[in-house]
Amino acid sequence: MSIADNLNNLNALKYVFDESHLHFSRYFFKHREGVKLIVNEHHRIICDALDRVISGEINRLIINVPPGYTKTELAVISFMARGLAINPKAKFMHLSYSDDLALLNSQMSRDIVESDEYQELWPREIRIDTSAKKRWFTKEGGGVYATSSGGPVTGFRAGRMESGFTGAFIVDDPIKPEDALSDATRNRINRRFTSTFKSRLALESVPMIVIMQRVHEDDPSGFLLKGGSGEKWHHLLLPTPIPEGPIEKWYPKKYTHGIPIKYEIDGDVLWEMKHSKEQLEVMAQVDPYNTASQYHQIPAPIGGGMFKDKWWKYWTVLPNDIVIKRIYADTAAKTKEHNDYSVFQCWGWSRSGGIYLIDQLRGKWEAPELERNFKDFWNKHRYTNHPNNRPVQCAKIEDKSSGTSLIQTINSKTTIPVEDIQRNRDKVERAFNCIPHIAAGHVHLPAEAPWLSDYKEEFRGFTPLMTHAHDDQIDPTMDAIEDLLVNAELGITENALS
Secondary structure, three states: OOHHHHHHHHHHHHHHHHHOHHHHHHHHHHHHHOOOOOOOHHHHHHHHHHHHHHHOOOOEEEEEOOOOOOHHHHHHHHHHHHHHHHOOOOEEEEEEOOHHHHHHHHHHHHHHHHOHHHHHHOOOOEOOOOOOOOEEEEOOOOEEEEEEOOOOOOOOOEOOOOOOOOEEEEEEOOOOHHHOOOHHHHHHHHHHHHHHHHHHEOOOOOOEEEEEOOOOOOOHHHHHHOOOOOOOEEEEEOOOOOOOOOHHHHOOOOOOOEEEOOOOOOOOOOOOOOOOHHHHHHHHHHOHHHHHHHOOOOOOOOOOOOOOHHHOEEEOOOOOOEEEEEEEEEOOOOOOOOOOOEEEEEEEEEOOOOEEEEEEEEEOOOHHHHHHHHHHHHHHOOOOOOOOOOOOOEEEEEOOOHHHHHHHHHHHHOOOOEEEEOOOOOHHHHHHHHHHHHHOOOEEEEOOOOOHHHHHHHHHOOOOOOOOOOOOOHHHHHHHHHHHHHHHHHOOOOOOOO
16 A cells, blocks of 8 residues: 555545544454444434534533443543544543542543554644543643542643644543432532532533433432523433433433423334343343433432322313312422422313313412412313313312411402311321322323423332422322322212312
């Protein structure tokens, strides 16, 4: 092969690697490990997202993917090496839960940069005075600083005060599963995203990448996606098995600061070679919490699972024999971000059997708005389009905190019949009393409601240890079940129907 042919081949390779993170990763994985990288569709999806980071289209990215699915190889080791190929002055800060793991990733990325294959394409000389794994630099001033997510991060900044791609702040598994149940550990790492990590960016536009398996509802992914840093994050959510339908249908609505990245994968699991659907089902039976967190990417509190998804029944058209309609209200004491919502639910009891959740309104409102929304909700359901159905007959509100004030205000200003609810029993005890009615198929939910996913997720996460984040939708549901089903076991009287 002539020198010209060799140069042409090198230029062709450089062009391909400049354009495709997947091709770069495959090529250098094979040279480093001596075997081919087995490429699955999810690898292409991850690499496409990382290409968008390089191009500047994305500067805040969260990738949630199961353990052992090549996330570190693609998003850390290869990404830093490719970044230095694109810009020899690029500066990377890499953090992981373990200092040893961060240093190992740093060393493997450096091994790629120092390899003959890389140097033939991009001569990048490493300064001899920075031979440590923790901190190393190219002669052009680019380089890597690696440490644990809980360690010191002073004296170095990710990126540069220049345009174009100049590096990134990369966090890979910032908290290990064993520490996920520690509120103190989670809160400390989460706070670092707002108090420390962002200050290590040379410019706000420098990309931040968080790639991790989910380990807890309030792990760093959950914290950021629910607005913990106040920023919007592109979110590549890769669960296995793969949920049915488009991502808009199943993407959690509580992730108010997530921008879901759309993708398509054939089949019903993420990587058949790693885990079949049958294997995942066995894993879920043996270890439901960790499987839900790390593989389904929908962590629920330990001790949860009291309410099963398969128990719910659904309606698309209400039956014509609903003879009782009542509104049940659960009001929050405060409106701060971490407090519960206020919830109004309209329920109906059918002569043919069961109760139907007809409508729900949920929000965080101060007293005047709470009163106004309650009256609007009442008026909305005061009448009915079904000739055999009755209008809503009364509203029942928990007699506590803002609920007490709402009861007094409604009684003094309107003729709306309002009754107080005294919840004298423990929530878990109430839940156990309600579960048989749900399991028996007596509770029907609106199949097309836009809030249905959040509603079911709240029930899915309910735990007898009371470690769940919210139960504002659960409380009025239990009120309705107790009022319309538990009492019905004693017989519905004609007075109750009036």
